[in-house]
Amino acid sequence: MTARNANAIEASKEQEPTADLRRWLCHLAEQDRLAIAREGIALADELSAVSKKIERERTVLFPRPDGHDIPVAANLFTSRGSVAESIGAREDELLARFQDAVRNPLPCREVATGPAQDIVHTANIDLLKLLPIPKHNELDSGPYITAALLIARNPRTGIQNVAIHRCQVSGPDRIGVLLLPRHTLNYFRMAEEAGDALDIALVIGIHPICLLASQAIAALDEDEMEIAGALLGRPIDVVKCKTNTVRVPADAEIVIEGRILPKVREPEGPFGEFPQYYGPRADREVIQVDAVTHRRQPIFHTIVGGGFEHLILGAVPREATLLQHLQRSFPSVLDVRLPRGGTCRYHLVVKIKKVSDGEPKNIIMGAFGGHYDIKRVVVVDEDVNIDDPDEVDWAIATRFQADKDLIVVSGAQGSKLDPSSRNGISAKMGLDATTPVDAPPLDFKRIRVKGEENVDLAKALQVDGAGAFQRLGIA
Structure with missing residues (x-):
């Protein structure tokens, strides 16, 4: 845009x-x-x-x-x-x-x-x-x-x-x-x-x-x-x-x-x-x-x-319904997204303010019950931008271990339009990509560059970058 x-x-x-x-x-x-x-x-x-x-x-x-x-x-x-x-x-x-x-x-x-x-x-x-x-x-x-x-x-x-x-x-x-x-x-x-x-x-x-x-x-x-x-x-x-x-x-x-x-x-x-x-x-x-x-x-x-238009038209109403469905049982749920990479139907990302280590798995099971189309749920902490697929991948890469944070459900109802399903019978996968409640603060402390958010690029950078480079005499 x-x-x-x-x-x-x-x-x-x-x-x-x-x-x-x-x-x-x-x-x-x-x-x-x-x-x-x-x-x-x-x-x-x-x-x-x-x-x-x-x-x-x-x-x-x-x-x-x-x-x-x-x-x-x-x-x-x-x-x-x-x-x-x-x-x-x-x-x-x-x-x-x-x-x-x-x-x-x-x-x-x-x-x-x-x-x-x-x-x-x-x-x-x-x-x-x-x-x-x-x-x-x-x-x-x-x-x-x-x-x-x-x-x-x-x-x-x-x-x-x-x-x-x-x-x-x-x-x-x-x-x-x-x-x-x-x-x-x-x-x-x-x-x-x-x-x-x-x-x-x-x-x-x-x-x-x-x-x-x-x-x-x-x-x-x-x-x-x-x-x-x-x-x-x-x-x-x-x-x-x-x-x-x-x-x-x-x-x-x-x-x-x-x-x-x-x-x-x-x-x-x-x-x-x-x-x-x-x-x-x-x-x-x-x-x-x-x-x-x-x-x-x-x-x-x-x-x-x-x-x-096809994808986003279906996503927003489903997100609103799924958010209400989950918040009814889990007040810690802050927001949800059906990302485009999951066709705005099959993958769900849930942002929570985590209060216990078992809760993300319960949220995952609740999400599966919210709509049969959903085949993958990722639960992340409140510091993750769920509108950014790279942030969600980062949370999976650094806060998820498959041997203890993965849920797999076989033989569940899914979407008949999913070509990988068997006439609508699908497997479901949930990933708990949240930090442990009792983790030492520095173990999962995100790095940041102090002052980045206050930088004014118009003041910090020269307009004529090519000319400025030549004047530096680097050749």
Whole structure:
């Protein structure tokens, strides 16, 4: 990230979060953090290549991709700081703010109409003609909708669930969808057992807050859109779909209404996933599209599979949930991170203020129970910067001995998208990289250079280094 971008984020942290995608894009443009691509970028591969090239630098908007009238936005999150900024918080407040929103959800407010339904298509639907849907990674099976909120209603209670699932366009009005063992699949099984389809909506192009809230590790029948309202500080306005009873954000750019069909499975995949591998092709659930509604001059949002936005979007909500889970039993836990090197899913670093030598191992076991995806936990002391992988490696190198500080658990549930697992059966590893409580103070005292933090390089160094070297006469 450039210094200019960092300063722009810093200056805007205290602002109120904006309410929809286009105002968020306007905000980024005002901060000179929105890149505009040339017109006509190809939807297959090229759009994702450009997005990935600048994924840690700028959000990017693609006008007329492949000549399509609808522009495509990508890279809404370019850093951890931009995630915090989207909810109007400082980076060090991010997890606490998310935790508070999960504890204090704000019910949605239903309205009669909204921009999301300005234009309605119900006949002769052809998704690839209506919408600029990209193909992302090299061996993806085709165009994928990757940034849509899949909203479904519990067939028994009517309570909604919000999640993101990969959606392969497999026909003009047909979508293959991967349903992992989470709440959407739970709702679908209820409907399928009764012989019914599950009404759903795919919501594309909303404020980043709604994307963030969708990834909360919430209990069944806790509506993530209410968490989004709490993060925003006001209720999310929702409207009833035109062809079913699902409620969707009224300010969304695009809504695809449909049904997940009972007793129907069709081939889906491969698709480039967050572990940086391809999720395999298999027979999966199918969405029949009934309608497409959208704003006038809508914007399509896409997330490059396995890219930074994909990873960070899943990391922050999981971190907040895992931190709350661990602090409930272990008050010594100060912070947690799901580092990028562990795909922001599989590796967890826990920072603690250590009070006893046995506690880190208990924390490790508690972390394994916090989410089945986690396969490695490293516990470190409070003097370690958990945002710096080199610091974590240093703690392992100097404070960990495998014969006494290692925990290994075999045959546990893990991620099915982890190619090293056996259909989701995985081994877990925990590393206690903390100092012994009774260690002599100097044994683990970190070295430091006195005054380093106060050095002013502008005063200490000569501007013309090459000229100064020549004047020293060293040759």
